[in-house]
Amino acid sequence: xxxxxxxxxxxxxxxxxxxxxxxxxxxxxxxxxxxxxxxxxxxxxxxxxxxxxxxxxxxxxxxxxxxxxxxxxxxxxxxxxxxxxxxxxxxxxxxxxxxxxxxxxxxxxxxxxxxxxxxxxxxxxxxxxxxxxxxxxxxxxxxxxxxxxxxxxxxxxxxxxxxxxxxxxxxxxxxxxxxxxxxxxxxxxxxxxxxxxxxxxxxxxxxxxxxxxxxxxxxxxxxxxxxxxxxxxxxxxxxxxxxxxxxxxxxxxxxxxxxxxxxxxxxxxxxxxxxxxxxxxxxxxxxxxxxxxxxxxxxxxxxxxxxxxxxxxxxxxxxxxxxxxxxxxxxxxxxxxxxxxxxxxxxxxxx
Amino acid sequence: xxxxxxxxxxxxxxxxxxxxxxxxxxxxxxxxxxxxxxxxxxxxxxxxxxxxxxxxxxxxxxxxxxxxxxxxxxxxxxxxxxxxxxxxxxxxxxxxxxxxxxxxxxxxxxxxxxxxxxxxxxxxxxxxxxxxxxxxxxxxxxxxxxxxxxxxxxxxxxxxxxxxxxxxxxxxxxxxxxxxxxxxxxxxxxxxxxxxxxxxxxxxxxxxxxxxxxxxxxxxxxxxxxxxxxxxxxxxxxxxxxxxxxxxxxxxxxxxxxxxxxxxxxxxxxxxxxxxxxxxxxxxxxxxxxxxxxxxxxxxxxxxxxxxxxxxxxxxxxxxxxxxxxxxxxxxxxxxxxxxxxxxxxxxxxx
Numbered sequence: 056x057x058x059x060x061x062x063x064x065x066x067x068x069x070x071x072x073x074x075x076x077x078x079x080x081x082x083x084x085x086x087x088x089x090x091x092x093x094x095x096x097x098x099x100x101x102x103x104x105x106x107x108x109x110x111x112x113x114x115x116x117x118x119x120x121x122x123x124x125x126x127x128x129x130x131x132x133x134x135x136x137x138x139x140x141x142x143x144x145x146x147x148x149x150x151x152x153x154x155x156x157x158x159x160x161x162x163x164x165x166x167x168x169x170x171x172x173x174x175x176x177x178x179x180x181x182x183x184x185x186x187x188x189x190x191x192x193x194x195x196x197x198x199x200x201x202x203x204x205x206x207x208x209x210x211x212x213x214x215x216x217x218x219x220x221x222x223x224x225x226x227x228x229x230x231x232x233x234x235x236x237x238x239x240x241x242x243x244x245x246x247x248x249x250x251x252x253x254x255x256x257x258x259x260x261x262x263x264x265x266x267x268x269x270x271x272x273x274x275x276x277x278x279x280x281x282x283x284x285x286x287x288x289x290x291x292x293x294x295x296x297x298x299x300x301x302x303x304x305x306x307x308x309x310x311x312x313x314x315x316x317x318x319x320x321x322x323x324x325x326x327x328x329x330x331x332x333x334x335x336x337x338x339x340x341x342x343x344x345x346x347x348x349x350x351x352x353x354x355x356x357x358x359x360x361x362x363x364x365x366x367x368x369x370x371x372x373x374x375x376x377x378x379x380x381x382x383x384x385x386x387x388x389x390x391x392x393x394x395x396x397x398x399x400x401x402x403x404x405x406x
Numbered sequence: 407x408x409x410x411x412x413x414x415x416x417x418x419x420x421x422x423x424x425x426x427x428x429x430x431x432x433x434x435x436x437x438x439x440x441x442x443x444x445x446x447x448x449x450x451x452x453x454x455x456x457x458x459x460x461x462x463x464x465x466x467x468x469x470x471x472x473x474x475x476x477x478x479x480x481x482x483x484x485x486x487x488x489x490x491x492x493x494x495x496x497x498x499x500x501x502x503x504x505x506x507x508x509x510x511x512x513x514x515x516x517x518x519x520x521x522x523x524x525x526x527x528x529x530x531x532x533x534x535x536x537x538x539x540x541x542x543x544x545x546x547x548x549x550x551x552x553x554x555x556x557x558x559x560x561x562x563x564x565x566x567x568x569x570x571x572x573x574x575x576x577x578x579x580x581x582x583x584x585x586x587x588x589x590x591x592x593x594x595x596x597x598x599x600x601x602x603x604x605x606x607x608x609x610x611x612x613x614x615x616x617x618x619x620x621x622x623x624x625x626x627x628x629x630x631x632x633x634x635x636x637x638x639x640x641x642x643x644x645x646x647x648x649x650x651x652x653x654x655x656x657x658x659x660x661x662x663x664x665x666x667x668x669x670x671x672x673x674x675x676x677x678x679x680x681x682x683x684x685x686x687x688x689x690x691x692x693x694x695x696x697x698x699x700x701x702x703x704x705x706x707x708x709x710x711x712x713x714x715x716x717x718x719x720x721x722x723x724x725x726x727x728x729x730x731x732x733x734x735x736x737x738x739x740x741x742x743x744x745x746x747x748x749x750x751x752x753x754x755x756x757x
Contacts, residue, residue: 234690289653299690302640302664311662313653319688320671337670339585339650 158346158364158388158401161338162284163293163316165325165349167212168373170281170394171271171304177208180267184260198255207246214242219295220353223327232322234297240265268296269303274370278310280394283403289313293334293347295324314338326357335361348397352377352386359386366390366397509697509715509739509752512689513635514644514667516676516700518563519724521632521745522622522655528559531618535611549606558597565593570646571704574678583673585648591616619647620654625721629661631745634754640664644685644698646675665689677708686712699748703728703737710737717741717748 167173181204189196218238233241243265247253256264284290291314292301301315316337318330325331335342342362349355350370359365366389367380383390391397518524532555540547569589584592594616598604607615635641642665643652652666667688669681676682686693693713700706701721710716717740718731734741742748 236690289657291653297690298665298688302642302689306640306664311664313657313662314649315665337649338653339587339648 158366159344160287161289161291161340161345162366163291163334163345163347164312165347165351165354166292166294166296166301166304167268167271168370169348169350169368170277170310171273171308173212173268173271174205174208174372176271177211177264177267178204180264180270181207184256184264188255188260195255198252202250202252207250210246211239211242214246215239218242219324220326223324223330225323232319234319235268235295235300236265236297239268269300270307271304273308273310274394276393276395278308280398281310281312283395283398284401285311285313287401287403289338291316291334291338293325293330294318326353328357328361331358331361331363335363346388348394350374352380356386364388368392368394368397509717510695511638512640512642512691512696514642514685514696514698515663516698516702516705517643517645517647517652517655518619518622519721520699520701520719521628521661522624522659524563524619524622525556525559525723527622528562528615528618529555531615531621532558535607535615539606539611546606549603553601553603558601561597562590562593565597566590569593570675571677574675574681576674583670585670586619586646586651587616587648590619620651621658622655624659624661625745627744627746629659631749632661632663634746634749635752636662636664638752638754640689642667642685642689644676644681645669677704679708679712682709682712682714686714697739699745701725703731707737715739719743719745719748 164170185199185202185204189199215235215238218241219235222233222238240261243261247256247261281290290312292312293316294301295318296304297319298315298317301317305311305315316334318324318327320337321327321329321333323329331342331347335345338345342358343364346364346366347355347358348366348368349358350368350373352367352374355365355367365387367387369380369390369392380387380390389397389400391400515521536550536553536555540550566586566589569592570586573584573589591612594612598607598612632641641663643663644667645652646669647655648670649666649668652668656662656666667685669675669678671688672678672680672684674680682693682698686696689696693709694715697715697717698706698709699717699719700709701719701724703718703725706716706718716738718738720731720741720743731738731741740748740751742751
């Protein structure tokens with residue numbers, strides 16, 4: 056069983072999203088016996104997804120204590136029944152606990168790290184490249200054998216962070232705004248030299264691996280989570296990736312958005328406020344009507360500074376070095392660990 | 407039977423795209439007997455779509471003369487068999503007739519008139535509005551009874567053409583670039599006065615009908631045609647509609663693109679060359695690598711002037727007053743009457 060906590064509203068309300076997959080569990084009848092907000096008209100033999108409102112006082116509304124106990128103690132997916140049940144968490148159903156969920160109905164997403172797992176794909180491509188290059192001679196093989204491609208990739212990514220933040224700090228749009236492929240290549244070239252790998256790879260190989268960022272896989276929860284969200288809400292990227300890079304990533308990952316917004320359109324990079332403000336303006340919305348979903352706090356804090364609603368989608372290996380956040384704060388409205396959980400939280404059905 | 411001519415390459419090659427829908431036709435076996443380029447592994451009981459290469463010399467390659475005769479003489483859909491057969495027209499299969507199809511593999515689409523039937527939806531909304539307003543009194547009813555909403559809508563659309571062309575003619579980006587909703591509203595307000603309808607509609611009603619352009623239905627061939635094209639090719643809008651308008655139209659029409667490009671991003675309107683050149687630049691492509699599909703020649707001519715490939719998608723009621731075009735010319739590379747025909751022409755399977 057996956058048991059995920061999504062803390063909203065800090066002191067007022069905590070939402071527990073639980074995914075259940077299995078057959079013929081004894082407390083199935085208990086669940087089906089609860090009516091308020093829980094649909095019992097869904098056919099059997101489906102995967103269960105349940106989102107439960109768990110009031111801070113630990114009273115589960117309209118759900119029997121046995122079920123709550125089972126949730127807490129159940130360890131294995133096979134413990135759980137196979138009937139799909141929905142606890143509708145649309146804002147109006149929460150109104151008795153809080154005026155409304157603090158989220159608007161337009162969602163923009165950070166891409167690298169939030170929706171796509173950049174680390175696995177880039178490391179994989181480096182390893183392929185190194186294996187091929189090693190065959191060219193024992194000298195090259197020796198040079199490459201000492202490289203930790205995971206660390207190399209993390210350094211590349213850190214260089215991206217430093218460079219785009221420096222570009223974002225420039226106050227006015229630069230005529231010579233460099234697209235992200237160019238920024239990536241400059242950092243890569245520096246890393247190749249600092250790791251003593253000059254001349255090891257051909258120009259064609261470097262060009263190819265520099266475009267590895269166009270060939271990332273989405274995190275496993277993303278394709279279905281986005282599809283669920285899109286039924287009820289407008290979705291767009293809001294990314295430092297260039298427009299072309301976003302097109303390639305979406306096609307590669309087999310996912311689609313209503314719109315692709317790139318900071319390239321505004322001649323700067325996140326976290327420059329122009330990106331957030333101009334994106335809202337493109338959508339004919341006030342910033343308060345847009346919600347950013349991102350795995351990095353600097354991004355969410357800049358968005359909140361412009362008036363956005365914010366969802367912190369926690370991803371392992373992103374935001375390293377920052378103290379862990381489990382509950383909302385003044386910059387972060389909602390914390391989730393999974394895009395499908397967010398979709399459920401917003402009342403999007405998994406059909 | 408629908409029999410559509412798509413003339414390509416002028417003197418070299420003519421492609422006839424034929425759609426066949428029916429069951430148990432006697433020459434079914436003849437078709438299945440042809441192997442070269444025609445897949446016979448498709449299960450029966452499907453709708454047929456056949457694209458035939460018809461060399462100017464009138465020899466159908468590898469298809470029996472009886473079949474060709476049947477195509478020419480068949481009048482009704484029920485005359486035709488139900489097996490789906492594909493003649494792959496990807497460039498490489500045409501290479502014996504011509505070096506390659508003159509089309510690249512990135513497609514951008516004009517929207518109003520090309521993909522969406524603006525006239526029907528806007529007229530429908532006006533008629534609803536007028537019916538409601540007429541109930542307010544015999545005076546209002548008399549004022550509205552004489553209005554031809556089809557002509558009114560056509561005047562609105564002509565006003566759009568005049569105004570956006572005037573805005574496009576301004577040489578530099580204007581700081582006060584008006585979004586299309588604003589342009590539409592100015593024209594509507596003028597028309598209301600010139601038709602003696604001042605005070606007949608409430609402000610709320612005018613605001614609502616001004617946004618009718620966000621609620622258009624796609625032409626019937628568009629949803630499936632776009633889906634087919636997207637399997638093999640990148641698709642984007644290239645429209646004078648604002649970004650938000652494009653988002654709303656795509657969601658309303660239940661269609662999706664890889665990308666939405668609006669002239670709003672470039673602070674001007676088509677046919678200003680900046681729109682075509684900047685759109686290609688956003689895609690990291692040379693203009694020659696992009697193909698515009700549009701139902702208006704002024705748009706295609708401007709795109710061709712920037713180096714684009716061009717497909718003229720003929721739509722009844724668009725480009726009125728222009729002499730009819732049936733074959734390509736120096737500004738138009740391909741002429742089609744249906745988006746699914748274009749998809750077939752480009753080798754996209756209808757699965």
